[in-house]
Amino acid sequence: MTAVARTDAPDDEAALIALVTERVRRSGSSFYWAMRMMPLERRQAMYAIYAFCREVDDIVDEPGETTDKRRRLGEWRDDIVALYENRVPRLPLAAALARPIRQFDLPSEDFIAVVDGCEMDTGKGVVRPDMPTLELYCDRVACAVGRLSVRIFGDFTPRSLDVANHQGRALQLTNILRDVREDAKIGRLYLPDNLLSAHGIESADPQTVADHPAIARVCRDLGEIARGHFAEAQSAMADCSRRAMRPAAVMMAMYRDIFERLEAAHWQPPDEIHIPKVRKIWCALRHGFF
Known part of the structure; x- marks a missing residue:
């Protein structure tokens, strides 16, 4: 696997963990209860994955023009590519994926597939x-x-x-x-x-x-x-x-x-x-x- 952009300065990492944890907590999803039973590092990684999924899904579900929704999904694709090319992504929730990708050898094509699936719901x-x-x-x-x-x-x-x-x-x-x-x-x-x-x-x-x-x-x-x-x-x-x-x-x-x-x-x-x-x-x- 190619290198992944490092965004793990202690203060930044703590802020990213807090960001995704709050995103998951307020979602009210059934997945929250499944994730809570996991060991800390695995749980934090799953929170980052779930926050990513909710974010791209919300882009589609919120009111707005199709062209703007596809543009924003395109930004997520660009940030996923950036992570795997050892570049720092622009979106904070994308940055939160850097550590899980490194720790668990997560394939880029599955992240892209999620974005592509959300795009199927546009227009x-x-x-x-x-x-x-x-x-x-x-x-x-x-x-x-x-x-x-x-x-x-x-x-x-x-x-x-x-x-x-x-x-x-x-x-x-x-x-x-x-x-x-x-x-x-x-x-x-x-x-x-x-x-x-x-x-x-x-x-x-x-x-x-x-x-x-x-x-x-x-x-x-x-x-x-x-x-x-x-x-x-x-x-x-x-x-x-x-x-x-x-x-x-x-x-x-x-x-x-x-x-x-x-x-x-x-x-x-x-x-x-x-x-x-x-x-x-x-x-x-x-x-x-x-």
């Missing part, structure tokens, strides 16, 4: 994709994050990449199924074209699709694909270090809870699914100590 965005496009989207916005994460968890093996790739798809498809109505409100439709057509839904208008009488059957079929990825991830995880994969196990448990709630509702897209904080803590405790 018209992802609307009624074919299955290969949906697979690519899931790989970029979810699996790439998993591939970075398992290198930080410890005891990195090829099977841990199988966990990352299958769990990433399972979690992202669960997000898609949970957020059909919320996504429709902002003009997005991630349900694949072939499943929509199979159930007689021909519209490309997200709100029309979300309200279609056959929508639950489409979600059921996509849910079966997600179920397969959950099973593959669980099988791969059994071949990995149980201690190292605890954060992945926590996320698996939390998302299985969402998945099972969707299934119990017969796959009808919900207006909202809320996982109580106590449930998140229970998942973290269960997989952190047993």
